[in-house]
Amino acid sequence: MIKRLSLISASVALGCIATILPVMTSIYIADEDAERREQRDLQEFAAKAVMRAELVTYQAFAALSDMGAAPGKTCSPAYIEQLARVTFNYRYVQDAGAYGDGQYLCSPLLGDVRARHLTMPPPSWRSNDGYLVWFRQKYPLSDAREDLRIGRNGNYVSIDPQSYVDLIDPARRPIAVINIETNTVLAVSPGADGDDMLRAWNQAGHVDNEQWHYAAARSSTRPLGVVVKSARTSLFSNWTGLLAMWLSVGVLVGGLLGWVAFRRVTRQLSFPATLQWAIARKNIDVNFQPIVNLASGECVGVEALVRWQLNGRFISPEIFVSVAEENGLIQPLTDLVLDKTIVELSTLLRSRPTFYVSINVSSEDLCTRRFVNILTTRLEGTGIRPAQIRIEATERSFMDADATRETIAAFRNAGHPVYIDDFGTGYSSLSYLQTFTIDVLKIDKSFIDTIGQDAASSIVAPHIIQMAHELGVQIVAEGVEHQVQIDYLVQRGVQFGQGWFFAKAMRAEELGTWLDERSLNLQPMNQEHGPIET
Structure with missing residues (x-):
């Protein structure tokens, strides 16, 4: 009798193991696959963010080009009217103005301020093709707001840095845009840590972090880089609870699940054969x-x-x-x-x-x-x-x-x-x-x-x-x-x-x-x- 009970117990135990092991293995494989999918999706999102950064910069360059054709003398009414038109035509441009000798001269928002001698600080960086960039500069109209300013040939445009990271994303994944020549963070999305994102960029997105996935991408036309991150999800984080659940369920429904799995696998395996038959005929x-x-x-x-x-x-x-x-x-x-x-x-x-x-x-x-x-x-x-x-x-x-x-x-x-x-x-x-x-x-x-x-x-x-x-x-x-x-x-x-x-x-x-x-x-x-x- 004891032998029989031992045999039954061993059979039940083996049956549980035979049922649970494939399930747990599948969960592990699914967890690894989910991680790969998350990383791939995040990389695609980084590529989309690069496209957005390129577009904002392209609009700034296009606005500066239009400003070069402004009629009349600098800061004349016709000149300022043309600058106002440029500001209206480009959605990411918030103001367009003229500067010279380290001072603001005029813009549609400032008006003609040559007599006020408003100092304009030296640029933060000069690109190889002659564009001047001011990183996070306060504007004379505000002591709190900081803009990104791009200038050339005595003209400048002001851009809200948030334009670079303002992508529709239901997951609200953090984004940072970086000038890769100066290693400077140009813009971060709300709630993102600029220092954290910059460290991730310097590691090419390969950050060992149990809570976050990171991905980095760079523009092929401008010295711009993008870092994005998303929270990790794990199917296997609560493995003890999963094991207990499947031990209890596996004894009762292991056979049924095996039969259903067999039917599903059979149908899936037959689908390519059916398609091959349809193509041949x-x-x-x-x-x-x-x-x-x-x-x-x-x-x-x-x-x-x-x-x-x-x-x-x-x-x-x-x-x-x-x-x-x-x-x-x-x-x-x-x-x-x-x-x-x-x-x-x-x-x-x-x-x-x-x-x-x-x-x-x-x-x-x-x-x-x-x-x-x-x-x-x-x-x-x-x-x-x-x-x-x-x-x-x-x-x-x-x-x-x-x-x-x-x-x-x-x-x-x-x-x-x-x-x-x-x-x-x-x-x-x-x-x-x-x-x-x-x-x-x-x-x-x-x-x-x-x-x-x-x-x-x-x-x-x-x-x-x-x-x-x-x-x-x-x-x-x-x-x-x-x-x-x-x-x-x-x-x-x-x-x-x-x-x-x-x-x-x-x-x-x-x-x-x-x-x-x-x-x-x-x-x-x-x-x-x-x-x-x-």
Whole structure:
């Protein structure tokens, strides 16, 4: 009897261990994964903060440039009126004035103060390109407030340092912006410790701290650095409580949990196999969303978008494309999209030599010439011009810069223009993009949605547009849904747009009908306003 009880007890103990050990191991792995995710998210937030710092500085430089064209003599009424206009035009500029011989001369806020001989202290730092910077200087109008001042050629602008760290962040993570040449903290968010953030910057964000994660990033165009931090969270901090809970629960429900886990794992493992089966049997559909010339309204091309219906239910592309990437199926999926596009649009493309279709290409096919060779082979004898098949790649596909640069060159040499899709989500800088030769930037829908809204993220779209113009590439705005967005984009020189305002993604046969109807609708407009150049 004692032996039997001992055996039962041992069995129960082993059963508990067999149930608890995988659970605790999973918790530990989940805790480690959560830490990695937090650090990655924090690094992305630091990159966004760098973009904000660059934009504030860019506005200060642009304001100083406008001030150089002010009419009349220094401090004349016309001169001060122009400075007031500059202050109004740039949201981060709080005052714009003139100085000389170590004194304030005039500004819209101060007026003409030459007779008052208000002393202006020497600058804190001079940049290599001739800009003078005063760190945290008190203004004559206030004994308490400290501004950041930037000057050049006798003109200066005052900026609230909080503009550099005023990002919309529900988590309210502390931010600090640093001049990396002088190792000076320019701005910190409310509640942040400047000394702590500066120490973190000097350690490149690699701080051993049980309470906080740190991340550091720097601008590629200005001597600016950013440090951010977020509170650590740990699933394993209360491991004794977790162990006690799972010991009690594991004996009762271990078998049930094992059965549920088995069913879930079985379904998850079968999903890639189902996707592979669908690709092999060409049960994946391709829809086409129009891309429209914003100025003329003419549809100039389409983007090929993959769609999958499984057992009568549509599967989100974000789900099955990710599964394809993780299971070595993305290249067969891309090949299928190309084959279906050529079959379904060949007649349309041959009849409209300037009409094009863009196809999304994975990071794997941006590192080799595999898809370039397939594309060349597929187009032979079709009558479709190479420029009618265009390549789209996301920013994250550019990680292997050297291999990607060679593949992009191969696509372009073969006659296929190259687009950067969802631009802005990867926080690429202008200097980084200049290392690649591309043809078009596509601004992500999340930034187009903010047009006309008073939000911090609404500043990103004009910044991207300016970057594209400096690169000399064309722009496609994604997710256009309202006329006010079109007016805004056209005013800023954006050439093309796509989104539900024009049409949703549709099948090839629907596309032909839609194009014919749109041409008929545009003809009266063209006759009224004269011929439209495209």
